[in-house]
Every structure is written in C-alpha cells, then in structure tokens.
Amino acid sequence: MYKTIGDEQVFAPDFVFDNLETPKDPKLGWFSLPVFRFVRLLKDKPPEIAAKVAAETNALVDTAVDLTLARSSAVAGFLNAQADHSVLTPQTLGEVLTRGSRYGDSDEGQSRNYLVEYCSANIAKPMGIGHLRSTVIGNSLRRIYRKLGYNVVGINYLGDWGTQFGKMIVAYRRWGEGTPLDGNAVKPLLDLYVRFHDAAEEDDSLNEEARQAFRKLEEGDPEITGLWEKFKAISMTEFERIHKMLGVEFDWITGEAFLNDKMEPVIERLQKDGLTEISNGALVVILDDPRLPPCLLKKADGGTLYATRELSSLIYRWDKYRFHESLYVVGSAQADHFKQVQRVVAMMEEAEGLAEADRMTGRVKHVEFGWVKFGDKTMSTRRGNIIFLEDVIERAVTLAREKIIEKNPELKAIDETARMIGVGAVIFGQLSVKRHKDVNFIWEDVLNFEGETGPYLQYTHARLCSLERNYSGSISPEINPALLDHAEERRVVELLADFPDAVADAARAYDPQAVAVYLLRLGGAFNKVYQRKDDAGRIDRIISDDTERSAARMALVKAVRTVIREGLLLLGLEAPEEM
RNA sequence: GCCCCCGUAGCUCAGAGGAUAGAGCAGUGGUUUCCUAAACCAUUGGUCGCAGGUUCGACUCCUGCCGGGGGUACCA
Known part of the structure; x- marks a missing residue:
C-alpha cells in the first residue's frame, strides 16, 4: 500500500530499522515504530498510517514462519x-545456553588493536x-x-616523572631522616609531600630547590636517581597489592620515565614541521x-613537561600499535x-601530509570523568585531604563479612566471599553512575548492600546458582516455550535478548554504566519471577512437581545466571x- | 574574562527527539509451613535550574541566562 511514493521507498528496511525503538512501558510491545515521520510523505494522519501498516505487517506475520515479531497493533x-x-524464547535461551560466556561476543574488533x-x-x-x-x-x-573481539592493551601509565619528584626528594632530605624506605612506606611519604606544600607556602625558595632537584634527576645524578628508584619500588608494591584486591589487570605497566629518550626526536620532528616557536x-x-593556550614542549630552563611526554607517548603507541582507538581514562580536569x-x-x-591511514587523529579519545567529592570538598593530595582507597575497600569487606556471619554463618569461604562482595559494592558504586558526573563519596551509600548495588546482583x-544446585534434572534449551507464559518470564527473555545491545551501548559511549543499569534491570526482572505469587497468593516456585514446567524455568534460570555472571565480569x- | 562538564522526587541516580518522566535509598504498610528476606509487593513524593527557539512532538537538539564544579603556558 505504501511501498513507494515517486522515487522514494517509504518503508525501506534500513529506514524502518533505524526508526525502531523500545516502548517506555514494556507492556506496550517489544518494538515500536512511531509513524509521525511518515506523515508528510504519505499525507495521511498518524493513527491511520499506523493502522494500515499494522494490517499489512500482520498479514505478513500470519504467513511467515520463525519470525520473532508477533502481531502488531496501532496505538495512536x-x-x-x-x-x-x-x-x-527458544531462540534466545538456545543462544545463551549454547554460547555460555561467549554470548554477546562480537568479531567487530578482529585483528584491531585497542588501547586503554x-x-x-x-x-x-x-x-x-x-x-x-x-x-x-x-x-x-x-x-x-x-x-567485542579487539586485541586490547590495558595500560597503567604511572606518574613517575616530573617536578613533583624534585619536591619529594627535597622533602625527604629535609625531614625524612627516620622514614624507612622499605615495606609499607607510602603513607609516610605522603606526609612528607604534604609537609613540603605547607612549607612552600611560607618559603617559595623550596619550589626552586625542587626544580633543581628534578633537573638533577633528569641529568642522571646517581644519589637522586637512587632515591627515585626507591620511591618507585615502594609504590609498585603498594599498587600491585591494591590492584590484586580489586581484581584489576593491566597488559602493560609503563610510566612517564619510559619516554625520557623519546622526547627529543619528537621535538625535532615538530620543529622540522615548522610548528614550534619560542615564546617567553x-x-x-x-x-x-584560539580557545586553547599554546602547548608547551620545553620550559625556559630546558626541562620537559607533561605535554611533551604525552605527545611522545602518543606517537610511540601509534607507531607500535596502529590502534583502532586509544582511550585515556583520565579526569575531566585534564580535558x-x-x-x-x-x-x-x-x-x-x-603539515606532513600523511595519508589518511597513517593518521591517528580522531582515534584518540579522552574518556573523561567527574570528580569524587567528599562532603562539599574535592579531595586534594597536596593538602592531605584524601581518603585512602585501601581504607574504603577494607571497610566494605569488613562489613560484608559481618553480613555473611549474620545471614549465612554456614558459608565455607567467608573471607574470600566477603572480599568479592565488599569490592563488588565499591566498584559497582562507581560504575552505575554515568562517568561525566561528579560523584559524592558517602560512606553510608558505599556501605549499603541493598537496592541498586553490586551485592544485590x-x-x-548466588540465588540462581542455588537453584541449579537444588535441581536434580539436567538443564537444556529444549523446552516447551509455552510454559514460560507469565508476563514476568517473558520480560526476562526479552531482556536476555537485549544483552548484546547493552554491551555495544557501553562500548559506543565508552562507559560501562550501560552494562550496569542493564544488569539491574535484568536482576530486578528475574527477582519478580522468583517471587511471583500465583492466584492463591502463594509463591510460584521455580522447581515444582510439574517436571516439564520446572525444566522450562530452569533453562531460564541458567540463562539469566550466565548473563548476570558475564555482565558482572565485564x-x-x-x-x-x-553468599 | 574565555573554555569544558554537571543541574530530573527529601537524598543518590536512570531516561542515546516520541506515549502517563522512572528506579533505588530514606518514610509508611505488607510478604517467610516456600528454591538464600542482601529479596519481593503496595504506598507517599516532580515548575525535569530559568527563558526563548527548532520540530507534528523537547528532560533530550540550538541560543541566552542562573547555580555548582573544573580548566585557563613554564605542576601532573
């Protein structure tokens, strides 16, 4: 009826597909197509168009086989x-159960390097x-x-160079006599750093002294280099311990110092390109x-800067990896x-007239995020106004341990489970908020394990796992889908089918938050199934005497468990x- | 001054131009002879910062303003 008007194909598949959306209220449908955009082309009223299209698609649906869309209805x-x-239902459950943890995988990143x-x-x-x-x-x-199939290199780019080390060295020499440089010495070092900033407020000559100390470090002064190496070793041990606690991994641990011999060639290259000049x-x-200040490559005293190292790093990584994209997850202060x-x-x-394929412009993304605020203040290392990450993790883990002892004292691996839960609460609390926003650090919220939290998921x-342990039959996707006929169960199936989209959304926005909110939706939807009451007001159990129905529900259980687990791991x- | 980010329920946040703006926490009232109650159900709560504009339609896009945060060449 509406195939073409003039040369224009009105309901071209691509166009229709691009305009599909999910209704706000799942009861309205799985997909919907607003027809307003067709009004002008068709010179018809929206409800009329919707009604006519519904009639046509229904005619198609009635004759087609294996179509996931059922009959359509026109509403306004x-x-x-x-x-x-x-x-x-069988399509989704079949896919999740056969692919397991690989459900939602993609090969879009095949043979492409990706840096984070x-x-x-x-x-x-x-x-x-x-x-x-x-x-x-x-x-x-x-x-x-x-x-998504990319060859990802996770990089920890340590701040191990710069004038700040001049400050540390000056502070250590002045007041650090008794400070041991072994074991857990990071906090005493922080005290020295704070002390330096306090003292430098009174006496500006300290800053000059620090700049000189850093220059000596750059020149390779053996005594100063020795101190620097000790500071670095102490920190690395500390970082590794915390990363292990958090379950965080890297593929390449490097630092600014790595670039010491790589800056001069970059500077020369930029000079040759005629881009540099001397200013002050x-x-x-x-x-x-014009909105950006000049980029400084060398200070008046000849010293290099953060930006110099960043440029060298960018060029080094591009030459080495020819990345598809390179992400910098760094706070918005550095935009x-x-x-x-x-x-x-x-x-x-x-300036060099490089071919498009040799240009990294457009592939480098600053994945910025807002501040973590405490009370009404932002935290500042320089002022010592800081909450130690380790303390946060420890408090969360301790509380998780208390909850386990209160709720499930029989549990075997209490310490290990408490760590998973405490850390899970801390991580999820960060990831469930869109990264651009500042987040308030509120102990009460961080230590809350109820509602939209990691421990909830x-x-x-854990409850899904428990169901699988309690079920004596074997779980297979070969079930009768008609037995998953409650609205709550159907909603879960639809959400399971949405998982790959949630992962893709997160990747597109460079923000895991999309996966976090998806999991909350899925978890909530499943819990409604789990505690759904029948007409008599009794809980309709997953596992019952009705073996065929139990088998169908257990297939759903296993699929949900698979996706929640995979989502949490992501x-x-x-x-x-x-637990 | 200029530039960037944020502003949605008491609080913390979802809502990639669409239908009656949704969750969690907090508050109130329920659910356990039952697969883990860290759960579930019900209920209270809104000038989507303000004003214009674009559009059939704006929390969403554009402009201006207000409020909060950040940045603004020899720190990183």
Missing part, C-alpha cells in the same frame, strides 16, 4: 509489535578514592572491548584553535591538556556462587 501514532515468544590507559597513579603517593574511578572504568572497558623563553606550539596534544598531533599530520546470582566484579 505508534505501531507496537509484540514479540512472538514461541520463537523468541587507566589508573595512572602517581608513585610516591597512595592511591586515593580519586584513582578508583579511572581504574574501575578502564578495567571494565578493557574487558568490554575484548568481548619556552618552546611552544601555537595551536590553530584541555588532551585537546592540546590532539591538536598538535593533527597539525603535525597535516551478586546475591541474585564490570570487573566477581560472581560468588554462594
């Missing part, structure tokens, strides 16, 4: 299509709550892109974007810094089988 200007669960830089803590300082966001977002993105004694690149170096790269590639997972949480 919307064409609402219900899923045909006799097809969708995260954590990037500074040595000689403890990891604070501020590093937590970068660490858990990056760790999760690394897993998400792996799932410093070597700079004036950017072609201008990344814009600057990206502009320099773009100007360089333009872990608990749901976020970097563990999925305990009992």
Whole structure:
C-alpha cells in the first residue's frame, strides 16, 4: 500500500530499522515504530498510517514462519509489535545456553588493536578514592572491548616523572631522616609531600630547590636517581597489592620515565614541521584553535613537561600499535591538556601530509570523568585531604563479612566471599553512575548492600546458582516455550535478548554504566519471577512437581545466571556462587 | 574574562527527539509451613535550574541566562 511514493521507498528496511525503538512501558510491545515521520510523505494522519501498516505487517506475520515479531497493533501514532515468544524464547535461551560466556561476543574488533590507559597513579603517593574511578572504568572497558573481539592493551601509565619528584626528594632530605624506605612506606611519604606544600607556602625558595632537584634527576645524578628508584619500588608494591584486591589487570605497566629518550626526536620532528616557536623563553606550539593556550614542549630552563611526554607517548603507541582507538581514562580536569596534544598531533599530520591511514587523529579519545567529592570538598593530595582507597575497600569487606556471619554463618569461604562482595559494592558504586558526573563519596551509600548495588546482583546470582544446585534434572534449551507464559518470564527473555545491545551501548559511549543499569534491570526482572505469587497468593516456585514446567524455568534460570555472571565480569566484579 | 562538564522526587541516580518522566535509598504498610528476606509487593513524593527557539512532538537538539564544579603556558 505504501511501498513507494515517486522515487522514494517509504518503508525501506534500513529506514524502518533505524526508526525502531523500545516502548517506555514494556507492556506496550517489544518494538515500536512511531509513524509521525511518515506523515508528510504519505499525507495521511498518524493513527491511520499506523493502522494500515499494522494490517499489512500482520498479514505478513500470519504467513511467515520463525519470525520473532508477533502481531502488531496501532496505538495512536505508534505501531507496537509484540514479540512472538514461541520463537523468541527458544531462540534466545538456545543462544545463551549454547554460547555460555561467549554470548554477546562480537568479531567487530578482529585483528584491531585497542588501547586503554587507566589508573595512572602517581608513585610516591597512595592511591586515593580519586584513582578508583579511572581504574574501575578502564578495567571494565578493557574487558568490554575484548568481548567485542579487539586485541586490547590495558595500560597503567604511572606518574613517575616530573617536578613533583624534585619536591619529594627535597622533602625527604629535609625531614625524612627516620622514614624507612622499605615495606609499607607510602603513607609516610605522603606526609612528607604534604609537609613540603605547607612549607612552600611560607618559603617559595623550596619550589626552586625542587626544580633543581628534578633537573638533577633528569641529568642522571646517581644519589637522586637512587632515591627515585626507591620511591618507585615502594609504590609498585603498594599498587600491585591494591590492584590484586580489586581484581584489576593491566597488559602493560609503563610510566612517564619510559619516554625520557623519546622526547627529543619528537621535538625535532615538530620543529622540522615548522610548528614550534619560542615564546617567553619556552618552546611552544601555537595551536590553530584560539580557545586553547599554546602547548608547551620545553620550559625556559630546558626541562620537559607533561605535554611533551604525552605527545611522545602518543606517537610511540601509534607507531607500535596502529590502534583502532586509544582511550585515556583520565579526569575531566585534564580535558584541555588532551585537546592540546590532539591538536598538535593533527597539525603535525597535516603539515606532513600523511595519508589518511597513517593518521591517528580522531582515534584518540579522552574518556573523561567527574570528580569524587567528599562532603562539599574535592579531595586534594597536596593538602592531605584524601581518603585512602585501601581504607574504603577494607571497610566494605569488613562489613560484608559481618553480613555473611549474620545471614549465612554456614558459608565455607567467608573471607574470600566477603572480599568479592565488599569490592563488588565499591566498584559497582562507581560504575552505575554515568562517568561525566561528579560523584559524592558517602560512606553510608558505599556501605549499603541493598537496592541498586553490586551485592544485590551478586546475591541474585548466588540465588540462581542455588537453584541449579537444588535441581536434580539436567538443564537444556529444549523446552516447551509455552510454559514460560507469565508476563514476568517473558520480560526476562526479552531482556536476555537485549544483552548484546547493552554491551555495544557501553562500548559506543565508552562507559560501562550501560552494562550496569542493564544488569539491574535484568536482576530486578528475574527477582519478580522468583517471587511471583500465583492466584492463591502463594509463591510460584521455580522447581515444582510439574517436571516439564520446572525444566522450562530452569533453562531460564541458567540463562539469566550466565548473563548476570558475564555482565558482572565485564564490570570487573566477581560472581560468588554462594553468599 | 574565555573554555569544558554537571543541574530530573527529601537524598543518590536512570531516561542515546516520541506515549502517563522512572528506579533505588530514606518514610509508611505488607510478604517467610516456600528454591538464600542482601529479596519481593503496595504506598507517599516532580515548575525535569530559568527563558526563548527548532520540530507534528523537547528532560533530550540550538541560543541566552542562573547555580555548582573544573580548566585557563613554564605542576601532573
């Protein structure tokens, strides 16, 4: 009826597909097509169009076989299509159960390198709550892109160079006599750092002294280099312990110092490209974007800067990996810094007339995130106003342990399970909020394990595992889908089918939050099935005397467990089988 | 001053141009002879910061303003 108007194909499959959406209220349908966009072309009223299209698609549905869409209905200007669960259910359960943890995998990233830089803590300082966001977002993105088939390199780019080490060295020499440089010495080092900043407020000459100390470090002064190496060793031990606690992994641990011999060639390259100039004694690149300040390559005293190292790092990584994309999970405070170096790269590639395939411009993304605020203050390492990440984890784990002893004292691996839950609460708390937002650090919320939390999902997972232990039959996708006929069960099936989209959404937005909210929806939907009451007001149990129905429900149980577990792993949480 | 991010229920947050703006926490009232009550059900609660604009339709896009945070060349 509406196939073509003039040369235009009105209901071209691509166009229709692009305009499909999910209704706000799942009861309305699985997919819907708003027809308003067709009004002008068709010169008809929306409800009329919807009604006519519904009639046509229904005619198709009636003759087609194995179509996941069931009959459609026209509601005002919307064409609402219900899923045909006799097809969708076996298809979805079959796919989840046969593919298992590989359900939702994709090969879009095949033979493509993908770089993700995260954590990037500074040595000689403890990891604070501020590093937590970068660490858990990056760790999760690394897993998400792996799932999509990319060859991902997770990078920890340590802040192990710069004037701050001049400050540390000055502080250590002045006040650090008794400070041991072995074992857990990070907190005493932080005290020295804070003391330096307090003292430097009174006496500016300390800052000059620090700059000189750093210059000596750059020149390779043996005594100063020795101190620097000790600071670094202490920090590495500390970081490794915390990363292990969090279950965070890296493929390449490097640092700014790695670039010491790689900056000069980059500077020369930029000079050759005619992009540099001397301004107030410093070597700079004036950017072609008037909103950005010049990018400094060398200080007036000849020293290099953060941006110099960043550029060298960018070029090194591009030459080595030819990445599809390279992500920098770094706070929004550094947005201008990344814009600057990206502009320099773009100007360089333009000046050199590189072929499109040899340009990294557009492939480098600053995945920025908001601050972690405590009370009404932002946290500052310099002022010592910081919450130690380790303390947060420890408190969460201790509380989880108390809850286990209260609720399930028979549990065997109490310590290990408490760690999974406590850490899960901390990680999920960061990932369930869109990364751009500032997050308030509220002990009460971090230590709450109820509602939309990591432990809620872990608990749901543990209960699913428990069902599988209690079920004596074998679980197979060969079930009668008509026995999963309650609205709650159908909703779960539809959500299971949505999992690959949730993963893709997270990847597209560079934000694991999409997976986190998806899991909350799925967990909530399953819990409604689990505690659904029958007409007599009694809980309708998953496992009952009705063997055929139990088999159908257990297939659903296993599929949900598989997806929740996989989703939790993608976020970097563990999925305990009992808790 | 200029630039960037944020502003949705008392609190913490979802809502990639669509239908009556949704959850959790907190509050109130329920559910356990039953597969883990870290759960589930019910209920209270809204000028989507403000004002214009684009659109058949704006929490969503554009402009301006207000409020909060951040950045603004020799720190990282």
